[in-house]
Amino acid sequence: MTSIISCSHVDLGYDGHVIVKDLNMEIEQGAYISVIGQNGSGKSTFIKTMLGLVRPVSGKIRRSLSGKGIGYLPQQTEMQKNFPATALEVVLSGFLSRKQRRPFYMRKEKFTAMEQLKKLGIPELSKTCYRELSGGQQQRVLLARALCATDQLLVLDEPVTGLDPGAAKELYVLLKELNKNEGIAILMVSHDLSNALKDADEILHIRHEDYFFGSVSDYRSSEHFHEMNGGAVHGTI
């Protein structure tokens, strides 16, 4: 396995203020990592650092992404829910990157965008207005956009927030399929501990100034897990 992103002795934080100390981890090809932790523990700083939007306070992050970049699925804003744009317009914006200088999209990109919508089971919605879609459909459109931006690594920030349980479950199934069938690595911030334990291969638990990173089975027997579980007895989840 080769790693897509590797962090060695990284201190995460803002403006020299360290939130997570001495982080060592590898995101390998095809990995499925759930990031958990209390609010304000540094999860979003971690995500922003991985995306290259925030520089680490110290340490080295090595990204070896071939060709395309990282597919990011940020949290939805209120404004987006009422946005006048077709699903296809939103998906196509996934092709924007630093390299792109052309003022228009190529036929091939439009074709790929439609392919992604098909893959996610919503090709018939390509001309539908984004604001008329259900919460679950909107997340699929954003996922299709993220897939246009990457073929290696998806970064998701609490993707099931605001979805009803059925739609959340469907999204989890889709992510698992993408991970298994297409070999796309998944890095997902989640509040949903039970799903994180069920679907993910590895857990990154961020706590004030320290962290746990390892396989799900190691995590279950860790002190971090017990804290998260409110000190409950082994195996309740």
Next chain:
Amino acid sequence: MELFKEMVSYPFIIRAFIVGILISLCAALLGVSLVLKKFSMIGDGLSHVSFGALSIAIAFGIAPLKLSIPVVVIAAFFLLKLTESSRISSDAAIAVMSASALAAGVLVTSFTTGMNMDVYSYMFGSILAMSREDVRLSVLLSAAVLILFLFCYHKIFAVTFDESFARASGVDVSFYNSLLAILTAVTIVIGMRMMGAMLISSLVIFPALTAMQMFKSFRGVVICSGFLSVICFCIGLSGSYLFSAPAGASIVIANLIGFLVFRLLRMVVRQNV
């Protein structure tokens, strides 16, 4: 037709039409992004700042545009940064800024020249105010806005729809936000002399809002909003000439009628589906 011939025989009307059409086109295009980003009130705030700057310029005998364009551009940057840092809510920031600028303008005017015709025309607009310099500036400005929209259309969409994703894709979000702010500031300074400080913000907000009633794609909204704005401007200005009504107010009313018509159309369309 007779009326049209009569109208175009006055050079000041032709100037007003040229500047007005270009300014309403720019305002409408920029407006789509501003309205969707919930920056509608920025136009209003900036017009008040512009009024303050203009009255000070008149009081001290400085060329109005030379003072007000830089001041309003700085104000636009300031408001944008304020909204980004999110310490103060942006609507409160805009309200405070616009009231202060308006107050400064009114005070300076009343101590120096008094509330004369010039100041009145900045408040409520005048089609007589368009000079040759305004025509030149508005042609330059509209060229800049059109080029920006043609070449950066997809980036503007991305920045409007989802700043976080755009930033993660490597789009320089602050650059595009600043560009929007500068162009909006210049649009407002030039446009407010015709529309008036009190009414210019409608030129930014109305066309986008109206277009959003009917169109489902971003491209549709942008194109429709540009056309609507120009059409409403022409109807409004002709109406103001016909009935000797104030230009700014007539244009706003034309926009309001446009909005109501679209709103009605949407209701009809929805009932038939």
